[in-house]
Amino acid sequence: MTTNDSDRIIADRLAAAERIRQQLKEIDRMKTEQPDRLAKARSDADQARGWALIEDPWDRHVTALPAHGPDGTRNGNSLTLPSLTAKELWGARLAFDLLDCGDDFDQVDEVISRNFSMVHGDTGLAMLLMSSALSTIATLVVPQLLNEIERQGSNWDERVRLCEARAKAWNARVDEIPTEEEAADGGVKPIDGFDLGSAALGDDDE
DSSP states (O other): OOHHHHHHHHHHHHHHHHHHHHHHHHHHHHHHHHHHHHHHHHHHHHHHHHHHHHHSOGGGGEEEEEEEOTTSOEEEEEEEEEOHHHHHHHHHHHHHHHHHHTTOHHHHHHHHHHHHHHTTTOHHHHHHHHHHHHHHIIIIIHHHHHHHHHHHHOOOSHHHHHHHHHHHHHHOOGGGSOOHHHHHHTTSOOOOHHHHHHHHHSOTTO
C-alpha cells in the first residue's frame, strides 16, 4: 500500500465520520425543535378547524332522504346521509384529530363527543364518520408509518407485531374479561379498550 493509498483511506474515514457527526447533529436539532414545531402545527390545525366549521359546515353537505311505508306513502321519517366527499373529508379530519390525542383519554373523549355533537346525536352518521376515520388510519397512516420505521429504522418487527396483535385480540374471550362490577369488587381498574390494545401489542413475557 502506497502513501497515497493510506492518505486516501484516512481521508475517506474522516469524511465518513464527519457525515455521521452532521447526521447526529441534525437529529439532535430536530429533537430539540419538535415541541415548538408540534405546538405550531396544533395551533394551525385548531385554527383551520375553526374556519372550516364557519365556512364549510357539516350540515351543508347532509341530505335528508324521505322514507316511505310499505304502501308507498311517506311516513314522516327520513334517512340522513352526507355526500361521499363530505364523508371522506370529515372522516379524515376525525382520524387525524384522534391520532393527535395520543394517550390523552380526556382529549380522545372530547374529539368523539365533538363528533357526536356535530351530527346532532345521530348514531348512524357518527358511526359512518368513524368507519371512514378507521379506513384512513388503516390504509393511509399506518402503512406510511410502517414504511418509515422499516426504511429509516431498519425495524422489521413492528409490522409482524401488529399482525400478532390481531391474533391475540381474536384469541381473547369476552367471558374471560372482568366486568366493571367484578373489577370494582376486586379493587382494580375495569379493563377498557386501551388495556385490550396494550395486551395485544405487548410481549407474552410482559
